[in-house]
Amino acid sequence: MLDGLFRPRAVGVIGASGNPYSIGHIVVKNLTNNGFHGPVFPINPKGGTIRSIQAYKSILDVPCDTIDLVNISIRNVFVPDVLEECGQKGVKFAIVHSAGFKEVGPEGEELERKMVETAHKHGIRIFGPNSQGIQNADPDVSVYANFTFVPQNPGNISIMAQGGGMGEMLKLHLHNVGLGHRMYCSYGNECDLTMPEILEYYGKDDGTKVIMMQTESFKDPRAFLEVASAITPHKPILAIKAGRTAEGSKAVSSHTGALVDQVKMAEAMYRKAGVISFTDTHQMIKAAIAMSTQSPPPGNRIGIITNTGGPGIQAVDESISQGLQLASWSEEGNKKLKETQFAEASLGNPVDVVATANQDHYHAAISTLLAEEETDMVLVFFVTAPFTDIDAIAKRIKEATEESDKPVVVVVETFSENYRLIENLRAADLPVYEFAEDGVRALASMSKYAQLRDRVREDVPQLDTDQARAEAIIKPYRGTDSYLTQEDAFTVLRAYGLKAPRMAGFSSVQGLEGAAEIVGFPCVLKIDSADVLHKSDEGGVILDLADFDQLKDAHEKMLEKFGPESTCLLMQQMPKGYELITGVAASEGLGSLVMFGLGGVFVEVLKDVSVAVAPLSMPEAHELIRCIQGFEILTGLRGNDPVDLEAVAEMLVRVSLLANDFPEIVEMDLNPIFAYPAGQSPIAVDARLKVE
Amino acid sequence: MLDGLFRPRAVGVIGASGNPYSIGHIVVKNLTNNGFHGPVFPINPKGGTIRSIQAYKSILDVPCDTIDLVNISIRNVFVPDVLEECGQKGVKFAIVHSAGFKEVGPEGEELERKMVETAHKHGIRIFGPNSQGIQNADPDVSVYANFTFVPQNPGNISIMAQGGGMGEMLKLHLHNVGLGHRMYCSYGNECDLTMPEILEYYGKDDGTKVIMMQTESFKDPRAFLEVASAITPHKPILAIKAGRTAEGSKAVSSHTGALVDQVKMAEAMYRKAGVISFTDTHQMIKAAIAMSTQSPPPGNRIGIITNTGGPGIQAVDESISQGLQLASWSEEGNKKLKETQFAEASLGNPVDVVATANQDHYHAAISTLLAEEETDMVLVFFVTAPFTDIDAIAKRIKEATEESDKPVVVVVETFSENYRLIENLRAADLPVYEFAEDGVRALASMSKYAQLRDRVREDVPQLDTDQARAEAIIKPYRGTDSYLTQEDAFTVLRAYGLKAPRMAGFSSVQGLEGAAEIVGFPCVLKIDSADVLHKSDEGGVILDLADFDQLKDAHEKMLEKFGPESTCLLMQQMPKGYELITGVAASEGLGSLVMFGLGGVFVEVLKDVSVAVAPLSMPEAHELIRCIQGFEILTGLRGNDPVDLEAVAEMLVRVSLLANDFPEIVEMDLNPIFAYPAGQSPIAVDARLKVE
Numbered sequence A, B: 001m002l003d004g005l006f007r008p009r010a011v012g013v014i015g016a017s018g019n020p021y022s023i024g025h026i027v028v029k030n031l032t033n034n035g036f037h038g039p040v041f042p043i044n045p046k047g048g049t050i051r052s053i054q055a056y057k058s059i060l061d062v063p064c065d066t067i068d069l070v071n072i073s074i075r076n077v078f079v080p081d082v083l084e085e086c087g088q089k090g091v092k093f094a095i096v097h098s099a100g101f102k103e104v105g106p107e108g109e110e111l112e113r114k115m116v117e118t119a120h121k122h123g124i125r126i127f128g129p130n131s132q133g134i135q136n137a138d139p140d141v142s143v144y145a146n147f148t149f150v151p152q153n154p155g156n157i158s159i160m161a162q163g164g165g166m167g168e169m170l171k172l173h174l175h176n177v178g179l180g181h182r183m184y185c186s187y188g189n190e191c192d193l194t195m196p197e198i199l200e201y202y203g204k205d206d207g208t209k210v211i212m213m214q215t216e217s218f219k220d221p222r223a224f225l226e227v228a229s230a231i232t233p234h235k236p237i238l239a240i241k242a243g244r245t246a247e248g249s250k251a252v253s254s255h256t257g258a259l260v261d262q263v264k265m266a267e268a269m270y271r272k273a274g275v276i277s278f279t280d281t282h283q284m285i286k287a288a289i290a291m292s293t294q295s296p297p298p299g300n301r302i303g304i305i306t307n308t309g310g311p312g313i314q315a316v317d318e319s320i321s322q323g324l325q326l327a328s329w330s331e332e333g334n335k336k337l338k339e340t341q342f343a344e345a346s347l348g349n350p351v352d353v354v355a356t357a358n359q360d361h362y363h364a365a366i367s368t369l370l371a372e373e374e375t376d377m378v379l380v381f382f383v384t385a386p387f388t389d390i391d392a393i394a395k396r397i398k399e400a401t402e403e404s405d406k407p408v409v410v411v412v413e414t415f416s417e418n419y420r421l422i423e424n425l426r427a428a429d430l431p432v433y434e435f436a437e438d439g440v441r442a443l444a445s446m447s448k449y450a451q452l453r454d455r456v457r458e459d460v461p462q463l464d465t466d467q468a469r470a471e472a473i474i475k476p477y478r479g480t481d482s483y484l485t486q487e488d489a490f491t492v493l494r495a496y497g498l499k500a501p502r503m504a505g506f507s508s509v510q511g512l513e514g515a516a517e518i519v520g521f522p523c524v525l526k527i528d529s530a531d532v533l534h535k536s537d538e539g540g541v542i543l544d545l546a547d548f549d550q551l552k553d554a555h556e557k558m559l560e561k562f563g564p565e566s567t568c569l570l571m572q573q574m575p576k577g578y579e580l581i582t583g584v585a586a587s588e589g590l591g592s593l594v595m596f597g598l599g600g601v602f603v604e605v606l607k608d609v610s611v612a613v614a615p616l617s618m619p620e621a622h623e624l625i626r627c628i629q630g631f632e633i634l635t636g637l638r639g640n641d642p643v644d645l646e647a648v649a650e651m652l653v654r655v656s657l658l659a660n661d662f663p664e665i666v667e668m669d670l671n672p673i674f675a676y677p678a679g680q681s682p683i684a685v686d687a688r689l690k691v692e
Helices: A023-033 A076-089 A106-121 A164-176 A195-204 A221-231 A255-259 A262-273 A281-293 A309-321 A331-340 A359-371 A390-401 A416-427 A436-454 A467-477 A486-495 A511-519 A548-562 A618-626 A645-661 B023-033 B076-089 B106-121 B164-176 B195-204 B221-231 B255-259 B262-273 B281-293 B309-321 B331-340 B359-371 B390-401 B416-427 B436-454 B467-477 B486-495 B511-519 B548-562 B618-626 B645-661
Strands: A010-014 A040-043 A067-072 A093-096 A125-127 A133-136 A143-146 A157-161 A183-186 A210-215 A237-241 A276-278 A301-306 A377-383 A408-413 A503-506 A523-527 A541-545 A568-572 A578-587 A591-598 A609-613 A665-675 A687-691 B010-014 B040-043 B067-072 B093-096 B125-127 B133-136 B143-146 B157-161 B183-186 B210-215 B237-241 B276-278 B301-306 B377-383 B408-413 B503-506 B523-527 B541-545 B568-572 B578-587 B591-598 B609-613 B665-675 B687-691
Touching: A010 A023, A010 A076, A023 A040, A023 A067, A023 A143, A067 A076, A067 A143, A076 A093, A076 A106, A106 A125, A143 A183, A157 A164, A157 A195, A157 A281, A164 A183, A164 A210, A164 A281, A164 B309, A164 B377, A164 B408, A195 A210, A195 A221, A210 A281, A221 A262, A237 A262, A237 A281, A262 A276, A262 A591, A262 A609, A276 A281, A276 A436, A281 A436, A281 B436, A301 A309, A301 A359, A301 A436, A309 A377, A309 A408, A309 A436, A309 B164, A331 A359, A359 A377, A359 A390, A377 A390, A377 A436, A377 B164, A390 A408, A390 A416, A408 A416, A408 A436, A408 B164, A436 B281, A467 A486, A467 A645, A486 A503, A486 A687, A503 A511, A511 A548, A511 A568, A523 A548, A541 A548, A548 A568, A578 A645, A591 A618, A591 A645, A609 A618, A618 A645, A645 A665, B010 B023, B010 B076, B023 B040, B023 B067, B023 B143, B067 B076, B067 B143, B076 B093, B076 B106, B106 B125, B143 B183, B157 B164, B157 B195, B157 B281, B164 B183, B164 B210, B164 B281, B195 B210, B195 B221, B210 B281, B221 B262, B237 B262, B237 B281, B262 B276, B262 B591, B262 B609, B276 B281, B276 B436, B281 B436, B301 B309, B301 B359, B301 B436, B309 B377, B309 B408, B309 B436, B331 B359, B359 B377, B359 B390, B377 B390, B377 B436, B390 B408, B390 B416, B408 B416, B408 B436, B467 B486, B467 B645, B486 B503, B486 B687, B503 B511, B511 B548, B511 B568, B523 B548, B541 B548, B548 B568, B578 B645, B591 B618, B591 B645, B609 B618, B618 B645, B645 B665
Parallel strands: A010 A040, A010 A067, A067 A093, A093 A125, A157 A183, A157 A210, A210 A237, A237 A276, A301 A377, A377 A408, B010 B040, B010 B067, B067 B093, B093 B125, B157 B183, B157 B210, B210 B237, B237 B276, B301 B377, B377 B408
Antiparallel strands: A133 A143, A133 A183, A503 A568, A523 A541, A523 A568, A578 A591, A578 A665, A591 A609, A665 A687, B133 B143, B133 B183, B503 B568, B523 B541, B523 B568, B578 B591, B578 B665, B591 B609, B665 B687
């Protein structure tokens, strides 16, 4: 438990000084100015008084036995000795602001090791080093053990950021719109206490309703995945992954490698964990604000109420773009609107209550829509007019929303003279925005959260796989970092229940006839060489061979092209189906990722691929298929029979099991796979597997 | 000229009253409270005093001969008589706030006609009716002849909105961030004075540097296109088209019709005019703010300066997403950065000057980047720290930007205690944002404007077309609202220099042999009937007929399917090329639109089509091709020869000329077209033309 960190009984500030710009000084100021409930003890080798508090020369001199937490901002080399003293004093957590550890090279690394060793000897956990600190605005504690500048006010959104500037920005915007936060931390180097441990603590904190986080890199993605997956069923996690366009990922030759980049990896992890992913900081904060007071909607149908046309249209446009549906009203609902609104009001969706609408018109419109069974959420737009009573309107809007659990957001168009309207609505726990689009996007994020939270969850299915057979094939490749021959690759696939064409390898002209007998006609002749990566492009695949004469000709050509010693493979020509591509790539710390896409231009030009973390459950496999852009193609267009989606999903599960059982398969490309209508399993007609 | 409207010497307010909630009262208040330079004359049948100003019973009683403008908010039926008096008084413009005209039915329409007639008799122009009014914050006039509530401050962004609520919102946000505006209007019904006339006036106003507009529908798109095209080379127009997801567009059977919806129409018009299109209100305003003080960048390479890492990464991610490039520094630039920055600063892009950077570090970083030949714009991020002198930093940032014309935006992360920093930067004409992403998007919009402004412009080329030949074919169809036969359709295409396969029509078994002689083998047999719209889907196309026997069989099947009287067409089988689709759709008020896309799934699933207004110049045709998502395919992937883009562009120009010469072609679909590598013209293998 991290109570000693986030709910300390007393705090020591080691490195506190009279210099108002020093970290130690600012931490003392932040703790005392924000009403920390326990005592704060500045520690300075010179003693003296710091911000009117007596400073001690050593923590050992402090007449208090409940110092759970210390903030340390002294020079790096002194940290281990100071920790030794902290240990003797019974300190439980140390926030190390100081830099100069692992990030500066071997010497710092050694110092870090020593620091952690000393700490652990005494059961102290280290937060940092090179870190900003933590905050907990819970009024019962009110701890601001952090050197940032935003005043602390209680709220129920907790924030965790790897980058200090980003964390500060999230906290700051909440402050600037009059809201507070719950817990906060920017955790720096993660030498001991890890991000997933803190996340877990946030998850268990009853005062935290929403978690916002920013990450630059995942030190332990697997731990994050487990912790986040346990939180999202009851609490939303909103996340930004920095560096989504980073071009630093290693260039590899296969499709999969190039496509499974950092962005896709985070995307796969977030999807599996049910984390809502954002790319825009402001959008994430706005969504968090809505989630901090509103419940997720039961569905995706939005009702819009406005007193002016234009912003209502903007709300409609944005709703559709965000995948929401416009609700329509029941007969009863229509009747109630007609009874309660002005004759000139427009009673469709949006309901335009017109500019002269008063508090009762707003109340009736909101409560009518919230009572509609087929309306899941409501956006209220209100432009103030000189003749409206804004206090009464704020009050009546609040009253209308109290009758229902469905989420309501309010968009207010007004100027400084009427800002109290915004304050009143916020005080009534309603999220308020300046633009209709922002309100819609916040609701859409809530709807997305509800979908993620409520999705079908199943265990990874137990399928008939022959791990021993695959092991026998893979074993000799282990440690060689090389590609399997085509025959071996397909044998491994078959061992995992993946369908493959009939095939026969041969390495001499003499073998040709025997191979043809096994495979039959029509057939395909392929070069089988690790040196030829893009076989089709390089002329290493000859299709449509109808008889033995054609096959002989083709084989001669092949030997001419690739040399008389080349090994070839004969393969049954499969009827052309829907062209799919599936791949596997290893990711550090997270295990294997499974990639899915449509073949051809979809992957080449549009990079239209989805990625998931192996192993997959059946619902996860279906989701992987559904979330590609070109999904509609698989459902059968212009009279084509739809593909057997269940069979494709099962194939993906099998691929994911193989990848999971053999993490040494660092690269796998099944491209193309032919998929067929109902009742037929997909067949991989080319396979490339690389074992590390 | 609209000087009488936007720079009136005196204003009469007809319908002014003592009721503080009445429009007339509010207009008097707005005019006087915002310091209108001329006299304001309230007109009320009861006379009296309104807001301490003597009211007159009739405008004819007013002792002033320079009333250029009146605001009218009396009951609709009295308006024409009042206008009669205004005419006698020499009034030039009348803003009619009153509703109850064309929008309420035939009676109102008649009243509107009478109103306009009376006005025109006296040379009065009407603004409205059912309108909000106008403003001009030019300090030389300061006219607020509008009943909205936002206080007026001078600025150089002019606003025009069809929807009053949207116009108000644009104005309001500028006010809320401490900025003013130049001219403003929300124009209502457009019974006389039109939106393009006002836009033209904004374009000629030296005090207007940027124009923001919102439109729900275009009354005269052609006029808008001409006016906007003349403005954008020297002044940016930023626009939101409301209703971009409207599902109300008529359902037509052909692809083109369904795809050329309202969104695409506005998109085509904006592109041709060089208008920058937005879907998000807030984004548009933020871009306008940057453009109001900064010059467009010479290219798209961004330099980023920050004093904290995370927001710098957000800026990089957003830059790449917005199509900007990260600049890199010259040797000289690297040297200067090294000399002027802290040793721990990171000198790549972003330049991280680190948290302790002072005013001189910022100054040096900004001035170095602005001096770099290969850096076109700079984003400066600054999180305030307790030890930095924010006044000095604001001053030095400003000084650094004065040395260059390149645009600079500043993103400031701070809280209320330091808001004067933001005010100081804004006072120094620097755009300031709260989030890094917003700053990047504003710069990206400026870069887009520069590209639009500087694009190559050419006249529509004079090509060899045989209009008379096409006229002869089309003439009998005119007024029939029907599809041309395949033969006629292809004859029209050939008349415009569009290539088509050899073909021969026939209507009996006897004709088959003759047709085959003309066309040769291999050939394609097609049904030629207006009733069969999707020929391929319905089995009306049989491909790959290699000899006469196969042809005869195919013909028998065709007659079996579509009836013994069916007319068929024999067509040369063309070698398969890149599959394209081109179409034409008529649009009300704007003429014909040309649509372009890749065939197959691209159009079916991804709706990946671009649209332009006919006729096209060659650069416009090239742009139409380039801006589809799948463009890369045409450049040759995986060893394929690239398509002859010049030939495709010429084909599009020819299609656009045909559409332009014959506006009665309300629908045209060339689908598919086969396009080939260098030196070969594209060939339409199926064509559907409908004439109204």
